[in-house]
Amino acid sequence: MLAAAAVADLVGSVEIIDAHELPEGPEPRTGVPQAVHIHLLQTGGIEAIEELLPGSIDLLLAAGAHRIPVTTNVLVYAPEGWYRRWTRATHSLITASRDLTDSVVRAQVLKHARVSARSHTKAVGLLGSRDRITGVRVRKSYGTESELRAELIVDASGRASRTPQWLTGLGINGLKEAASTQVSCTPAASTALPCPPVTGPSSPCRPIRACLDPPGPGASCRSKGAAGTSA
Ligand SMILES: Cc1cc2nc3c(=O)[nH]c(=O)nc-3n(C[C@H](O)[C@H](O)[C@H](O)COP(=O)(O)OP(=O)(O)OC[C@H]3O[C@@H](n4cnc5c(N)ncnc54)[C@H](O)[C@@H]3O)c2cc1C
Numbered sequence: 001m002l003a004a005a006a007v008a009d010l011v012g013s014v015e016i017i018d019a020h021e022l023p024e025g026p027e028p029r030t031g032v033p034q035a036v037h038i039h040l041l042q043t044g045g046i047e048a049i050e051e052l053l054p055g056s057i058d059l060l061l062a063a064g065a066h067r068i069p070v071t072t073n074v075l076v077y078a079p080e081g082w083y084r085r086w087t088r089a090t091h092s093l094i095t096a097s098r099d100l101t102d103s104v105v106r107a108q109v110l111k112h113a114r115v116s117a118r119s120h121t122k123a124v125g126l127l128g129s130r131d132r133i134t135g136v137r138v139r140k141s142y143g144t145e146s147e148l149r150a151e152l153i154v155d156a157s158g159r160a161s162r163t164p165q166w167l168t169g170l171g172i173n174g175l176k177e178a179a180s181t182q183v184s185c186t187p188a189a190s191t192a193l194p195c196p197p198v199t200g201p202s203s204p205c206r207p208i209r210a211c212l213d214p215p216g217p218g219a220s221c222r223s224k225g226a227a228g229t230s231a
Contacts, residue, residue: 019122026103035098065096130171
């Protein structure tokens with residue numbers, strides 16, 4: 001959805017293809033089973049959504065999301081120890097269910113005059129040759145296949161992406177890949193801190209907790225009226 005927002009003003013029209021349902025509201029989606037786990041947005045994500053879809057964060061907060069200032073009301077434990085709690089918040093987290101965040105983003109994107117969406121439609125291959133990709137082959141959930149021509153294709157199908165294999169099938173090999181490294185993680189059900197690093201010093205584990213019951217470094221946040229949620 002955000003990729004569609006990013007290109008919508010640069011192209012004639014954008015068609016979003018999703019293999020599963022695209023519900024009207026904050027309902028679960030078959031294609032994102034990880035949505036049952038807690039999801040939060042960090043400052044970079046908040047700013048990116050707001051830049052691409054102005055007004056979305058206010059809509060998200062109005063729909064029930066929480067903005068939690070960092071690091072006044074969030075406790076961070078890293079391999080080096082507890083992060084210092086500041087008296088002034090410079091960043092914030094937005095906590096909401098993934099379904100809620102998705103629904104606000106989806107509604108904002110689909111308001112765009114040049115953006116439309118096809119649900120229950122799976123991309124099953126790329127069209128074209130090793131010289132030029134010209135579209136995607138799509139299959140409806142009831143089995144009918146068709147071709148969708150496009151000048152620009154953004155694969156946002158997540159970890160199930162078959163694009164590398166499809167490109168290889170067209171004879172396209174040896175492409176340079178740019179990757180970003182995930183540098184933080186939020187255990188879905190962390191009740192015991194401290195948590196050791198899970199993947200080595202280059203990718204530290206940073207469990208984040210909004211409030212802990214005393215005793216612990218988070219004891220003071222209750223007396224300041226912070227929300228008693230944890231992320
Ligand atoms: C336990 C857990 C906790 C997480 N917590 C956070 C968090 O707190 N904050 C955060 O920002 N991220 C979090 N993430 C990561 C986040 O869920 C993923 O990074 C993010 O969903 C990836 O987005 P995506 O759009 O690339 O893919 P996905 O969200 O996986 O979406 C893929 C979409 O593509 C569709 N699709 C798949 N294949 C096809 C096809 N062939 N044709 C058409 N459509 C297709 C699917 O239906 C789906 O809609 C968490 C992940 C996990 C597992």
